[in-house]
Amino acid sequence: MSEFSSLTEAVIKGDIQTAVAETQSALDAGSNVQDILDKGLIAAMDEVGEKFSTGQMFVPQMLRSAKTMQECMKLIKALFQEGQLRAKGKIVIGTVRQDLHDIGKNLVAMMMEGAGFSITDLGVDVSPKDFTQKAQEVGADIVAMSALLSTTMPAMRETIEALQEAGIRDKVKVMIGGAPVTENFASEIKADSYAPDAGSAVIAAKKLLGIT
Numbered sequence: 001m002s003e004f005s006s007l008t009e010a011v012i013k014g015d016i017q018t019a020v021a022e023t024q025s026a027l028d029a030g031s032n033v034q035d036i037l038d039k040g041l042i043a044a045m046d047e048v049g050e051k052f053s054t055g056q057m058f059v060p061q062m063l064r065s066a067k068t069m070q071e072c073m074k075l076i077k078a079l080f081q082e083g084q085l086r087a088k089g090k091i092v093i094g095t096v097r098q099d100l101h102d103i104g105k106n107l108v109a110m111m112m113e114g115a116g117f118s119i120t121d122l123g124v125d126v127s128p129k130d131f132t133q134k135a136q137e138v139g140a141d142i143v144a145m146s147a148l149l150s151t152t153m154p155a156m157r158e159t160i161e162a163l164q165e166a167g168i169r170d171k172v173k174v175m176i177g178g179a180p181v182t183e184n185f186a187s188e189i190k191a192d193s194y195a196p197d198a199g200s201a202v203i204a205a206k207k208l209l210g211i212t
Contacts, residue, residue: 006018006022006059012044012048014068016068027126038116042115048114050199062199066107088116088206089118090138090139090144091118092103094118094124094146095123095126095146096125096159097152102122108144112205113140114202115205115206128155131145132159132166135172140176142205143159145176147178174192175194175195
């Protein structure tokens with residue numbers, strides 16, 4: 001059993017008060033900050049993602065767990081010197097051009113952050129140019145796009161083409177998702193991965209980057 005099992009359990013349950021207290025207690029005891037993050041918080045969110053994917057957890061519970069993780073992160077982020085926090089990868093995420101839906105995208109972003117990825121959230125109505133420029137700027141490993149309207153799905157193809165034109169398509173993986181999006185569409189536009197929900201998105205991102 002991990003020394004951070006109480007913290008992990010509190011995050012999974014979405015018990016913010018207990019989780020924050022456990023995080024502070026671990027810090028006061030002199031525990032390694034990266035260990036608190038990896039073995040306590042990220043381990044919890046990995047389990048949350050798995051439970052969600054298998055139908056043992058639902059969106060409100062997952063949101064509560066993600067919020068709990070974020071509150072704990074406030075305590076430990078300040079203790080990392082700039083550049084010291086080891087991210088599993090850099091993800092640029094957004095809802096595509098002319099699509100203003102963000103609930104699913106926000107949930108994916110929260111889960112990705114909870115899994116230890118560095119997230120740059122561009123919001124909604126993001127143009128292919130903006131996705132491409134930000135991916136270049138931050139050195140993204142993954143560009144993650146969401147669409148909730150079938151009429152905005154072509155923007156996903158256009159974004160991939162923009163990445164190609166910028167000469168970075170071979171350096172960045174592309175993930176897509178959203179209610180009308182399918183595995184077949186992902187193959188058609190030559191995206192690297194399709195995820196039907198937030199839990200699956202985390203698993204897919206890790207697989208794309210070869211993270212166990």
